[in-house]
Amino acid sequence: MLLSSMLIRLSHLVHRAWFVSVTNDPPRAALVGDPPFPTSLPNFQRLFSDERACVDYMVRVRWPAGFICPMCGVKETPLRISTRPRVLRCSMCHREASVTAGTIMHGSHSPLSVWFWAAYLVTSMTPGMSAVQFQRQLGLSHYETAFQILHKLRAAMVRPHRDRIGTPFPVEMDETCLGGRTHGEGRGQHHKTLVVGVVARRKRRKKTEADGYL
Numbered sequence: 027m028l029l030s031s032m033l034i035r036l037s038h039l040v041h042r043a044w045f046v047s048v049t050n051d052p053p054r055a056a057l058v059g060d061p062p063f064p065t066s067l068p069n070f071q072r073l074f075s076d077e078r079a080c081v082d083y084m085v086r087v088r089w090p091a092g093f094i095c096p097m098c099g100v101k102e103t104p105l106r107i108s109t110r111p112r113v114l115r116c117s118m119c120h121r122e123a124s125v126t127a128g129t130i131m132h133g134s135h136s137p138l139s140v141w142f143w144a145a146y147l148v149t150s151m152t153p154g155m156s157a158v159q160f161q162r163q164l165g166l167s168h169y170e171t172a173f174q175i176l177h178k179l180r181a182a183m184v185r186p187h188r189d190r191i192g193t194p195f196p197v198e199m200d201e202t203c204l205g206g207r208t209h210g211e212g213r214g215q216h217h218k219t220l221v222v223g224v225v226a227r228r229k230r231r232k233k234t235e236a237d238g239y240l
Contacts, residue, residue, distance in 0.1 A: 061086040070146055080138035081111050084125040097121040112138065130178040136171060140164055148179045195226040 061083055064070035074080050085093065093104045095116035104114035104123070114123050126132040131141050143164055147155065155163070161172035205218030 061090075064146070074139060074142050077111060077137050077139050080142050081125055083142075084112075084138065085114070088125060093123075095119060095121065096123050130182050134175075136166075136175065140166070141175065144175050145179060148176070148183070195228050197224060197226050199224045 062073065064073050074083065092101055093114060094101045095104075095118065098116060098119040098121070100116065100118040102117045105117055107113050107115060107122075112125050114125065115121070116123070124132065126134075126138075131138065134141070144160070147160065147163060155176075157169060157173040157176050160166075160176050161169050164172065164175075166172045199222065201220060201222045203218040204221050205216075208216040
């Protein structure tokens, strides 16, 4: 599905998280002629400047060789509907096809530009973000909308048949910065060392009579 594939592509690590969350397709190698993928915020703003740009991008991702009608199979330039920018109409059979069909964006009243910005935030914010932050960053009037978009994006980025790290023992990982306070250098982290901790969680085996315990 299309939103899980667009989200996995936004930098080299994020490059692959963007495409997968926008399309639900398994990750694949980039092909020659693939649409460009944003690697910075200014690049993202230029690439997805308005709703039409987002729709055109979805069309290129979904039909890289040109629009093919899913009903009659004819490859022709589709007709556009000005009041329904996400819908393409086959010039031969006049059946309609949605660029968001089969994706987590389908049926949503939120503009595609909001979904694209949401996907960018989810894949580029390392610590993650809450639904409240999400709502504020996207300028959404309803918390429920922000929560649903965030939940759908997170769910779409999970690979269904993923292998667990550390099987049979779950592995937990976290990071922090160590270092003293600094003065006169502004806000943020200065002269600190990044420390990463990894631990495997193992349950203690219960003592038995064989161990000399009653």
